Amino acid sequence: MMQFTEDAAKKVLELVDEEKRNDLGIRIYAQSNESEVQYEVFWEDRALPKDIITHQEGLKIFVDPESNELLNETVIFFTVQDGEEGLFIMKTTSNCSTCSTVCF
Secondary structure, three states: OOEEOHHHHHHHHHHHHHHOOOOOEEEEEEEEOOOOEEEEEEEEOOOOOOOEEEEEOOEEEEEOHHHHHHHOOEEEEEEEEOOEEEEEEEEOOOOHHHOOOOOO
8 A cells, every 4th residue: 555644645735725626636657667667646636437546644546456556565755855846656665663764
């Protein structure tokens, strides 16, 4: 299962509020080539027939079944780097409750 951090969900919800559309959510599309997974995130206001729709922190998230498999065990962060804001998707590889470092 993918997990939005509280800050990431909050920031996306702020942007939804600016659009003044209660039906608006985000779609996450993931595609794998042999060496990496590429992600696309964009606004969405309706589900496609096979979509998996989840809600996290009040945010509506649309994902197709193939992308859902690739998004399993990912964490989505809100980042600011070099003056640019965006979402960062990271695959988790360990159980954070057992590691000695702070995962997020």
